[in-house]
Amino acid sequence: MTRTALYPGSFDPITNGHIDILRQALGLADRVVVAIGIHPGKTPMFSLEARSAMIAEVASDAFGAAADRISVIGFDNLVVDAARGQGATVLIRGLRDGTDLDYEMQMAGTNGAIAPDVQTVFLPASPGVRHIAATLVRQIAAMGGDVAPFVPAQVACELGRRTNPSG
Numbered sequence: 001m002t003r004t005a006l007y008p009g010s011f012d013p014i015t016n017g018h019i020d021i022l023r024q025a026l027g028l029a030d031r032v033v034v035a036i037g038i039h040p041g042k043t044p045m046f047s048l049e050a051r052s053a054m055i056a057e058v059a060s061d062a063f064g065a066a067a068d069r070i071s072v073i074g075f076d077n078l079v080v081d082a083a084r085g086q087g088a089t090v091l092i093r094g095l096r097d098g099t100d101l102d103y104e105m106q107m108a109g110t111n112g113a114i115a116p117d118v119q120t121v122f123l124p125a126s127p128g129v130r131h132i133a134a135t136l137v138r139q140i141a142a143m144g145g146d147v148a149p150f151v152p153a154q155v156a157c158e159l160g161r162r163t164n165p166s167g
């Protein structure tokens with residue numbers, strides 16, 4: 001039986017931290033669906049299409065043939081419904097610190113109560129990437145800082161284009 005995991009998030013944009021979690025998830029599941037949450041009322045820096053394209057490109061570079069086991073979707077419904085829609089029985093979440101843990105415990109408990117058939121699995125951030133957050137990356141880029149330590153080269157390039165279109 002194929003085990004499918006859903007990895008939900010904003011991925012605005014994908015960072016080295018997300019890639020670390022994706023790598024771990026590929027070791028646990030046959031198929032990993034990266035699910036980009038669409039929140040009405042929230043304006044992302046990158047469109048759904050741009051985020052999907054960056055994830056596909058970066059996954060292919062990082063994982064080679066194993067990237068064939070990754071797919072990317074957008075979703076605007078409950079995360080457990082998105083998981084069921086993909087035939088996923090596992091929900092992947094990354095943990096960076098105690099703040100993530102407090103929030104994620106609440107989400108895992110809520111999702112588990114709604115959908116006992118979908119199991120949340122927490123994966124610990126590797127030491128080299130546990131400080132990375134997409135929000136900070138966007139802020140650094142907006143202020144003209146170097147984001148190269150936090151995101152793949154293609155993403156750094158897109159951030160540069162987005163925040164300094166004339167540059």
Ligand code: ADP
Pocket residue numbers: 008009010011012015016017018020021092093094095096100124125126129130131132133134135
């Ligand atoms: P962020 O919190 O950086 O805006 P997302 O909302 O896209 O990112 O997060 C999606 C998932 O990826 C969450 O489970 C989050 O904890 C995890 N994640 C994000 N950054 C990292 C990181 N540096 N290390 C481990 N997990 C991470």
